[in-house]
Amino acid sequence: MKTIQNYAPPDAQSLQRLQDRLGFSDARMAELAGLDAATPWSSFVGGPEPRALGRQRLFFMMARLALDEAQWQGVLDAMHETGARFDYDDALSASAPPAPDPVADEERKFGMLLVSRNGAFHEMEQLREFAHFAHEADVSRYVNSVFYDSDIDLCRFRFADHDGLTDAARDRIFDAAHKTITRFEFDGRIYHGGIPPESDG
Known part of the structure; x- marks a missing residue:
């Protein structure tokens, strides 16, 4: 064998x-x-x-x-x-969502993996906008992935292990997120950002 x-x-x-x-x-x-x-x-x-x-x-x-x-x-x-004895509680049974279609739910921009759990159009648009701002601020290389959890309406970032990821660089990443992402987690806190809607007045 x-x-x-x-x-x-x-x-x-x-x-x-x-x-x-x-x-x-x-x-x-x-x-x-x-x-x-x-x-x-x-x-x-x-x-x-x-x-x-x-x-x-x-x-x-x-x-x-x-x-x-x-x-x-x-x-x-x-x-x-075969003789094995065990209890089995399947937490990953039919209730678990299937893996998202990678074409609809993820894409790579400026070296960052952008993922929307449910492939929501507005989430992917926010992630693309974030990627552009991060690239313009010269900090995209410090971000491995950005994951938008559609079920809890929260965006999370996975940073790269990089010597140049200074406090100033993290601030620029935060600024890019604050301009584009409706709700995101950064350094353990939840923030609300994104472009505010135009007033009716």
């Missing part, structure tokens, strides 16, 4: 792009990967030395996403038939 050889794990940025495409929270990604409380998902996508995702865990994750419900249940049944 052939086995996977010369395995190189996906880097933190690739795993973050997967999470952004799925629109899953850190807790939901931990469930998808079968992690316990002692190993948070954030340790794989952030920090100075992100953890490497082992091939068995990655295989489990991708199988869960690639197999339909009947196929997945067949795998669990086979595990039971």
Whole structure:
């Protein structure tokens, strides 16, 4: 039987792009990967030395996403038939939204991945405007991805590990967001921005 050889794990940025495409929270990604409380998902996508995702865990994750419900249940049944005993509570069942269509929900501008969880037109327009302002302010290289969570109407930023990401650069990123994004999180706080509507008067 052939086995996977010369395995190189996906880097933190690739795993973050997967999470952004799925629109899953850190807790939901931990469930998808079968992690316990002692190993948070954030340790794989952030920090100075992100953890490497082992091939068995990655295989489990991708199988869960690639197999339909009947196929997945067949795998669990086979595990039971082999003698394994376990409880199984599927938090990723039919209630979980499918991965968004990457054509409708994401695009790359000036090196930044722009993602709208539900592919909302107004969200993608705000993200494109943000990208232009960030590029004009010469700070686009400091932003890996911008994810607009349509379900909670909140935009989040994933910054690049970059020596030039100074406080001044972060301020310029904030200014670009404040000009274009209706509701966004920055340094742990929620802000309201965007171009104000014209008055009726």
